[in-house]
Amino acid sequence: MAEYLKRGKPETERAEDDAKTRAVVEATLADIEARGDAAVRDLAAKFDNYTPESFRLTQDEIDALIAELSPCELADIKFAQEQVRNFAQAQRDSMLDIEVETMPGVILGHKNIPVQSVGCYVPGGKFPMVASAHMSVATASVAEVPRIIACTPPWQGKPNPAVIAAMHLGGAHEIYVLGGIQAVGAMAIGTETIDPVHMLVGPGNAFVAEAKRQLFGRVGIDLFAGPTETMVIADDTVDAEICATDLLGQAEHGYNSPAVLVTNSRKLAEETLKEVDRLLEILPTRDTASVSWRDYGEVILCADHDEMLAVANDIASEHVQVMTDRDDWYLEHMTCYGALFLGARTNVSNGDKVIGTNHTLPTKKAGRYTGGLWVGKFLKTHSYQQITTDEAATLIGEYGSRLCMLEGFVGHAEQCNVRVRRYGGVNVPYGQGAPYRDAAE
Ligand SMILES: NC(=O)c1ccc[n+]([C@@H]2O[C@H](COP(=O)([O-])OP(=O)(O)OC[C@H]3O[C@@H](n4cnc5c(N)ncnc54)[C@H](O)[C@@H]3O)[C@@H](O)[C@H]2O)c1
Ligand SMILES: [Zn+2]
DSSP: OOEEEEOOSOHHHHHHHHHHHHHHHHHHHHHHHHHTHHHHHHHHHHHHOOOOSOSBOOHHHHHHHHHTSOHHHHHHHHHHHHHHHHHHHHHHHTOOOEEEEEETTEEEEEEEEEOSEEEEEOOOSSSOOHHHHIIIIIHHHHTTOSEEEEEEOOBTTBOOHHHHHHHHHHTOSEEEEOOHHHHHHHHHHOOSSSOOOSEEEOOOOHHHHHHHHHHBTTBEEOOOOOSOOEEEEEOTTSOHHHHHHHHHHHHTTOSSOOEEEEESOHHHHHHHHHHHHHHHHHOTTHHHHHHHHHHHEEEEEOSSHHHHHHHHHHHTOSEEEEESTTHHHHHHHOOSOSEEEESTTOOHHHHHHTSSSOOOOOOTTGGGTOOOOOGGGGEEEEEEEEEOSHHHHHHHHHHHHHHHHHTTOHHHHHHHHHHHHHHHOOOOOTTSOOOOOOTTO
């Protein structure tokens, strides 16, 4: 049995927080539904103290904001987007349209068609998350989505130049300075000034993630990508400084970011606990990181690697940093997670900002049923079928006719029967199934 050297808030308290968030989101979305732009305006004033003439930026405003960036800042953004595009393009190239002849005259296929309009949410409450624009906007543009709209909250009272530049360079067609529930609500429901989209993507705080969840069905969503989570799987091949740094590096995202160490080394576990306390004295973002660590930090001591693997798959953390004497073994055996970061040379912030994999990843155990955002999420795989010979129309029609009757679907059966009569010359009486012909005949 794994031993907890430190535990986070109990599940019951986490569930109470979730229930409060659900109620706030439900009421807010109903308000946007009822009052459209007027509600959006009130919410932006209330939560972000932001009351511009228009939330949508004009091309002149976008150009002026981009001009505020230094050449180095602009080059860095372009470098990151190039990495994200390159990997997304390789993934896109792996997705093929197919067409096969499954038996003579029977053609089956599928086509990958881009979602026709997407709303990308780029978080910006606590930090202006420039990188989130690469992950959603640039990836949508690799998928050739014809309408990409992007929303982000104001940063210190005005649009953040780096975020807006990343959205624009990523390929956004419309940019709005709008945050939180009002942004995702407006994009999905539509208002007098914003045409609704077909799908919402991108990470956000608990309110944003819950709003997307509630809007699912009305529009598509990429996945449940809420407050950041991180897990470090380590044995005594690494030291406490690197483990503590990796835990706090992601705990700084907000007040509710779980950071969990899973190890088979009591020495490493104890030293990491001490090291976290030491770093929390000097980390400039300790105000948030220390609260996340207090409420959601965990240190789990396991007997061996098999137990570490079981614990890790059960938690299904968003980010899993593996630093052991058998990193490839974890790659082979981990089944539930957002993304893996293998070996001490890499780290989660590489994935967050620059390396090219997508940082919009599943949280709250969503890694049990989905991976993160990727170019494939912007593509819909649609099937089609075609019968090109009379023989195939008759053969499939006869089987189809009988299988419809097996379920009592007489009208369905007649769709087959009319083909069997017309293309096969076989007389199937109206309202009956086709006669059974043995394969040997
Ligand atoms: N899962 C992922 O892939 C992933 C990736 C990056 C970031 N994240 C997460 O994104 C989140 C970003 O959060 P953030 O808050 O900094 O920015 P955000 O843009 O998600 O949210 C800011 C908005 O929240 C709204 N808001 C704030 N307090 C509110 C309240 N009490 N009621 C209703 N609405 C309220 C405001 O409208 C504000 O515009 C972090 O939790 C981070 O961990 C997740
Ligand atoms: Zn991060």
